[in-house]
Amino acid sequence: MSAPDPVKPDPVKQELAALGEQVDRLLDTVRRLSEENRSLRHSQEHLASERAGLMARNEQARSRVEAMIQRLKALENNG
DSSP states (O other): OOOOOSSSOOHHHHHHHHHHHHHHHHHHHHHHHHHHHHHHHHHHHHHHHHHHHHHHHHHHHHHHHHHHHHHHHHHHHHO
8 A cells, every 4th residue: 555645635634624614614503593593582582571561551551441431421421
């Protein structure tokens, strides 16, 4: 068996280097997507909380309007 030619690159080493670079890119993508997913989950929780608050305020306003309507009807009937 002869020693590899030092001038000619080893195809196996080139392929391993290319695979290593691809793995590094994939790891970067996984990290980026994980961070994006975490951020989106946080935003979703915040929006759900905000929505619940708005729905509660809407219900309070509806109740107040209904109470005013009832008082106006009572005033009409008494007047």
